[in-house]
Amino acid sequence: MAQTLASISALLLSVAMLVFGHGLQTTLLPLAAAKASFTNLEIGVVSSSYFFGMVLGCLAAPHVIMRAGHIRAYAAMVSLMSAAAIFHPILVDPFSWSLIRIISGFCLAAFYMVVESWLNERATNENRGTVMSIYIVILFGFMMIGQISISTMDITSFVPFAIASVAVSLAVMPVALTTTTQPAPIALVQFRPVKLYRNSPAALVGTLLVGVANGALWTLAPLYGSQIGFNSDQSAFYAAAIIGGGMLSQWPIGRVSDLIDRRLVLIGIGVSTALVALVIAFLSPTGFYVAAGLAVLIGICSQPGYAIAVAHAFDYADPEDFVETSSGLLLSFGIGSIIGPFTASILMNHTGPGGLYFMVAAAEIALAGFVLARLFARQALDPEEKYDFEYAATAQVGSVMSPEPLDVDADNVIPPEEFPAYEDPIYDPEAQEITEEVIIPEDEHRHGHRLAADTTEENENGEQATVEKREDS
Incomplete structure (x- = not known):
């Protein structure tokens, strides 16, 4: 295990630097957009544009990687993402920012593909779960650090954009200077929603609706915080609290789903998230600690939804279809995440900041209702017939991970x-x-x-x- 970690240390360092810059931008942009007098709808379009770019990346980035190779494609995409970040304070208008976020989403999708295929190839079947779990912890941990780092910066200045660009630029160096060989070409898979739906309707519709809710929460939580009276520092911590709550609950809820029908867990996630969202929408808490506590709670309830839905799909998929299944469900999640911020921004225009949580509640109620209907349409699997939950194989980050990849000599x-x-x-x-x-x-x-x-x-x-x-x- 120590030898494996040593061989991927440069890659993990690169991940840490890039997602730090990405996390900083995720919180910075809605706050800076509000300061620049963007409307809620314009901020919603900018937020949705990132996920649109990510969906495009899931479809097109494999061809870029196959054409140029992992290292060259990685260097090109990270460099382009760094350049995109620095253009935000230069071209301050909604259209330009939307184009920039499309580019960033595309580049990040390619980044995830390269990193995860590389990690999968370096790991063995014995330590793959540990390696990928370390990767997930680094990814979300440094994303949170990037989010809260904004508390030390003036969001009206050029500085935070420059820091985000520099952090992303530095992410090229560990991989560009590595002496390890790059992995074999990634496999191209098709997005076949009909096949995915036949395999597991609850998983396909579930990831779409989870994307609607979580995509809005990830991108618009800082804006919500600023609109209920928080300063930039508090808004950054508020957004990070949602991600932190999700990190706390992923593994425990996943293990519970091994013991009972995963669809029951999805229903529980939908109902509990909707209840917390409605409490936030109607209470409109203005005290920071109360609001942050509720943010942690909604993160605990909402964030495991994607992983549980993917694990449910794996239970019914053939092993040779795992990569196609995870890729297809990630695309479904991305499509939902395009819809979520745009829809929530419209509601925030008409109902105030609470519109974000009204939209989240509606998506989660739809999730619970659809999965409840599926309980009567298909008999549950026995626990021994299911694959054990593994968060590293079900996280909503990349599209090349598989629960049990083939070891290659x-x-x-x-x-x-x-x-x-x-x-x-x-x-x-x-x-x-x-x-x-x-x-x-x-x-x-x-x-x-x-x-x-x-x-x-x-x-x-x-x-x-x-x-x-x-x-x-």
């Missing part, structure tokens, strides 16, 4: 970047060298192969002949 895999344009080296594991070259189709040589040992078989003339066997890796 790196010694028997030829890196794609070493392949000639139309030639595929034949690798002899015994000799540890390339022994022969053969011509293969263009569409095969880019994907990498695991080469099995040669065998001797009779050909059609009855003579002994050596046969080279190849398996896809």
Whole structure:
């Protein structure tokens, strides 16, 4: 385990720096937009634009990575994200900020894909859960640190935008200077919502509705805090409290879902989140500590929803469909997250700050109602038929994670970047060298192969002949 962590330390350091800058922007932008006299609707559009970019990234970033390779794609996307961050104080208008956030969302989707495929390949089946859990803790921990760091800055100045850009820029260095080999090309998967729905309607609709609620909470909580009278520091801590509450409850609620029907847990999440949201909407607490306590509570109730829905989908999916399932549900979540901030901003325009929580309550009630209907449509699985809950495989961050990825013997895999344009080296594991070259189709040589040992078989003339066997890796 120590050797594995040492090999990925540069990658984890890069994650910490980038998500620090991302977390800072997440809290900074709605507060700075309000100071710049953006309307609630304009702030909602800017917030939704980030998730629109992320959905585009989930669809297009794999092609960028396959074309350029992990390290070059990573460096390009992180550099572009850094440049986008510094343009916010230069082009202060809703349209420009929306375009910038689309770019940031796209780049972050590519970042997650590179990082998670890299971590998956470095980990073994024995320590994969630990490695990915450390990654998740670093990711959300430094995102929270980035959020609350705004309390030391003047949001009307150029400084916080510059710090966010510098933090993102520095995230390139650990990976660019690493001496470890980059992972094999990522697998392309299709988004097939009909198949996902047939596999688990509760999971597909559930992730969509959780995205509506959580997308609005993540992006508009700082704006809500400022509109009920909090200063910038308090608004930042208020937004971070929601994420912190979610971190506290993910694993306990996930383990409970192993023991009972996960749909019952989703119903509980929907009902409890709706109740807390309605309390916040009607009480409109203006005392910071009361409001922060309620923010932690709604984070505890709402944030595990995505992970439970994905775990429920895994219970019914075939192992070979895990990557497609997690990718499809992440897209569903992203689509919901586009809808959430935009809808909430409209309600905030008409009903005041509490409109955010009215919208959250409506989405969570719809979630509970739909999943309740599904209880009567499909019998629950026995606990022993389900996969154990693993938050690292169900977190709403990337799209290449799988609960039980196939272990690949790196010694028997030829890196794609070493392949000639139309030639595929034949690798002899015994000799540890390339022994022969053969011509293969263009569409095969880019994907990498695991080469099995040669065998001797009779050909059609009855003579002994050596046969080279190849398996896809």
